[in-house]
Amino acid sequence: MRSIFELLLSAGLWLGIPVASSALGRAESPLKPNIVLVLADDLGWGDLGCYNAESRIPTPSLDRLAGQGMRFTDAHSPSSVCTPTRYALLTGRYAWRTRLKSGVLWGYSPPLVEPGRVTLASMLRDRGYATSCIGKWHLGLAWATREPAQFGDLPEPAAPAALVDYSKQIPAGPHTVGFEHSFVLPGSLDMEPYVIVENGRPLGPVTGLVDGSVHQRKGGRGFWRAGPIGPGFTHEGCQPRLLAEAEAFLRRQTRERPFLLYFSLTAPHDPWVPQPEYRGRSKAGDRGDFVVQVDAAVGRILSVLQERGLADNTIVVFASDNGAHWLPDEVEKTGHRANGPWRGQKSDAWEGGHRIPLIVRWPDHVRSGSTSDALVCLSDILATAAEILGLKLPKTAAEDSISFLAVLRELARTARKSLVMHSANGVFAIRRGDWKLIEAQGSGGWSPGEVAESAQLYNLRDDPGEQANHFSDRATIAKRLRGLLRETRSSGRSPRR
Numbered sequence: 001m002r003s004i005f006e007l008l009l010s011a012g013l014w015l016g017i018p019v020a021s022s023a024l025g026r027a028e029s030p031l032k033p034n035i036v037l038v039l040a041d042d043l044g045w046g047d048l049g050c051y052n053a054e055s056r057i058p059t060p061s062l063d064r065l066a067g068q069g070m071r072f073t074d075a076h077s078p079s080s081v082c083t084p085t086r087y088a089l090l091t092g093r094y095a096w097r098t099r100l101k102s103g104v105l106w107g108y109s110p111p112l113v114e115p116g117r118v119t120l121a122s123m124l125r126d127r128g129y130a131t132s133c134i135g136k137w138h139l140g141l142a143w144a145t146r147e148p149a150q151f152g153d154l155p156e157p158a159a160p161a162a163l164v165d166y167s168k169q170i171p172a173g174p175h176t177v178g179f180e181h182s183f184v185l186p187g188s189l190d191m192e193p194y195v196i197v198e199n200g201r202p203l204g205p206v207t208g209l210v211d212g213s214v215h216q217r218k219g220g221r222g223f224w225r226a227g228p229i230g231p232g233f234t235h236e237g238c239q240p241r242l243l244a245e246a247e248a249f250l251r252r253q254t255r256e257r258p259f260l261l262y263f264s265l266t267a268p269h270d271p272w273v274p275q276p277e278y279r280g281r282s283k284a285g286d287r288g289d290f291v292v293q294v295d296a297a298v299g300r301i302l303s304v305l306q307e308r309g310l311a312d313n314t315i316v317v318f319a320s321d322n323g324a325h326w327l328p329d330e331v332e333k334t335g336h337r338a339n340g341p342w343r344g345q346k347s348d349a350w351e352g353g354h355r356i357p358l359i360v361r362w363p364d365h366v367r368s369g370s371t372s373d374a375l376v377c378l379s380d381i382l383a384t385a386a387e388i389l390g391l392k393l394p395k396t397a398a399e400d401s402i403s404f405l406a407v408l409r410e411l412a413r414t415a416r417k418s419l420v421m422h423s424a425n426g427v428f429a430i431r432r433g434d435w436k437l438i439e440a441q442g443s444g445g446w447s448p449g450e451v452a453e454s455a456q457l458y459n460l461r462d463d464p465g466e467q468a469n470h471f472s473d474r475a476t477i478a479k480r481l482r483g484l485l486r487e488t489r490s491s492g493r494s495p496r497r
Contacts, residue, residue, distance in 0.1 A: 032127070032258040032389060033362065034314040036250075036301065037120075037381070039089070039262070040294055041082065041136060041188070041269035044324030045355050046340030047291050056283035056336035057291045061299030062359065065318060069361030070370045070408060076431075077322045078379050078400070079422045080346055080353030080445055082188070083138050085321040085378060086264070087112050090119045090139075090177070092382035092393075092401030094420060097492070100153065102426030104138065107187040107227075108151040108160040111140040113177045118397035120382045121178025124260045127389060130181070130253065133174040134246045135264030137184035141197065144168035155191075155225075166195065166206035166228075175200040179262070183245045189238055189266040189273075192227025196241070204231035215270060216286050217327075222271025236273040239266050243297045250304045255313070263301065267294050270325070284336040287326070312363045315388075319378055320356040322346050325446075343466045347424035347445025349438045350466055354421045366408050374407045374414040375431065384408075399493035418495065420488055430485040434461040437471075437481040457481070 046052035048059045050066040051073075078088040083104035084095030091113060098112055105112060113119065121131045143151070149163045174182035183198050194210060196203045210229040214220025224235055246263045253259050272286035274293045282288030298318060305311040324338035325346040331337055344350030358376065360366055383401035386393050393401075400420075406412035418432040427444030430437050438456040442449060457471040457478045471478050488494055 031313065032129070034253070034259050034261075034310060035124070035129075035317070035385065036261045036263065036305070036314055037317045038298055038301065038319075039086075039135075039264045040318070040320045041265055041267060042322065042325055042346055043268060043291065043294065043320035043357065044326060044338035044340065044352070045320075045342060045357055046337045047268075047324060048357050050359075051357055052337065052340050054335075054337070056334055057288045057295075058282065059291065059295040061295045061302065062318065062357075065298065065302065065316065065361055066359050066369075068363075068368050069316070069359055070366050070372055072358040072360075072372050072374065072376055074373050075319070075356055075358035075376045076378070076419060076421060077320070077354045077356050078377055078420070079424075080322045080348055081424045082136075082269075082321045083112065084422060086137075086139055088377075088379040088400065089321075089381060090121065090262075091117055092120075092379050092398030093117075094379065094400045094422070094494075096422050096426070096428075097399070103153075103424060105140050105153055105187070106155045107191045107193050108143060108156055108164070109140040109153045110151060111142055111172045111177075113139055115172070115176075117177070118382075118393065119178045120385060121174075121260060121262065123178070123382070123386065123391065123393075124258075125178045125180060127391070128258065130257055130259040131179045131262075132181040132183075132249045132260065133179040133262045133264070134183045134249065135185065135242045135262075136188065136266050136269075137174055137182075137197075137264070138187050139174075141170050141186055142172035143170060160193075164193070164206075164228075166193075166202040166230075168201075170197060170200045170202070173197065173200055181249065183242070184264075185238065185242070185266060188269055189235055190224040190270055192225055193229070194224075194227065194233045194235070195230030196233070202230065206230045213271065216272060222273050222286070224271050235271050236275065239273075239293065239297070240275060242266065243300060247300060247304050250301070250308060250310070253308065253310060255310070265294060265297065267291075267297075268324075284334045284338075285330075287338075288334070288336060314362075316359075316361040317381065318357070318359045321378075322354060323348070323352045323356065341464060344443050344445070344447045347443070348447050349421060349423040349427050349429040349440065349444035350447065351460070351464070352447075353423060353443070353445055360408060362408065367410060370410065372407055374404060374412075375416050375419055376404050376407070377402075377416065377419050380404050380416065402494065402496065416494075418484055418488070420485065420494070428485060428489075430481050430488070431460075432481060432484060434459050435474075435477055435481060436460055436466075437478055437485070439482075439485070
């Protein structure tokens with residue numbers, strides 16, 4: 001049973017009152033909550049049963065998690081592809097403010113997170129948290145080389161394989177931006193090199209080469225590029241290996257020290273390689289079965305928290321890095337709408353590219369079975385964590401992060417007034433209230449379709465499918481949104497109004 005002192009401390013955090021705060025804005029409390037942040041890769045809004053009653057994929061663990069916490073229906077990734085979303089998630093800053101103006105990084109790209117920048121991990125580590133990053137990294141690594149070499153942000157399938165010295169410590173990566181422990185895949189599961197990097201050191205001699213494979217869409221067993229591969233690495237076994245490492249980390253934790261686990265799944269991004277026990281479990285093919293495996297992995301994480309007696313003081317956040325890469329003919333064939341009712345898919349500025357599932361469970365603080373239609377972004381997690389701990393972030397950090405703690409407490413309907421989204425091709429979109437402006441004639445990504453006007457303006461309340469373009473007949477609204485977008489881009493931070 002919790003003592004009266006502990007309950008008072010808990011109440012202080014609940015009310016947003018810093019307990020024993022230092023001059024640096026540091027909140028000292030034995031009841032700092034643990035944080036488990038699970039990020040799926042290419043999981044769509046409509047994949048989960050708790051979001052889409054007609055989903056063709058069973059997701060009992062995530063449906064149960066939603067029933068134990070708050071489910072957000074208007075949550076977004078800041079980008080419709082993965083690297084920029086991961087940057088914003090950890091730094092609270094839009095990635096288009098960096099060198100990455102479109103697309104994603106590759107397996108040999110240099111680090112995107114700038115030295116000295118505050119991250120979710122460094123903020124929590126400095127407040128006494130054990131911090132671990134397990135899974136897909138995709139934010140660049142400073143590979144050691146046999147001779148002086150510089151790698152760029154394009155796929156380089158030949159040169160790096162000969163130049164990288166996989167036997168040496170990597171000078172910069174997750175272990176240098178706040179994670180005390182890291183066990184990561186450098187890029188995506190379809191992207192070389194195929195090796196696990198633990199605490200900045202590649203595991204084993206990377207002397208093998210794997211041939212490329214063909215996507216299921218073309219009759220293959222799953223798409224990946226040819227390239228170097230580490231000992232014992234298999235695409236089918238990667239996600240289970242990462243899950244085992246995440247479970248092991250949680251089993252090492254105690255109530256004496258708070259912890260952050262950032263568990264970044266490689267699934268259901270292609271290659272779609274579900275384990276045998278999950279094959280045939282969905283009605284949406286190999287990808288659907290891979291989503292079933294994602295759901296089971298989340299169930300395992302929740303079970304370990306419960307077994308270790310850590311669940312009651314742990315905030316669990318589940319989200320996806322962008323929308324699903326699910327084509328119209330696959331919707332027609334399977335009857336499964338991976339992106340729910342939203343137009344488009346991964347890569348697009350349309351809603352299907354960036355409207356994502358977001359679920360937050362925090363026992364005794366977030367009401368079970370609650371739902372919020374607040375406009376939130378994954379970049380907001382850093383500021384929310386800071387407010388929970390009573391911390392004041394410096395002006396040079398988390399420029400695009402706005403706390404939604406009041407929304408979690410149901411003390412406010414919304415916290416964020418506007419949101420900027422970015423497509424794979426570098427197209428900007430901005431949302432304020434019901435209105436959304438896209439600065440392009442098309443999707444900004446991989447989906448076809450264009451309007452006659454130079455830009456698109458939609459009212460998402462009246463037209464959630466983004467079909468009726470009001471750019472010409474609502475010119476005043478379009479002008480106002482363009483001005484807000486210019487202000488957000490030029491000022492270096494998101495407006496708080």
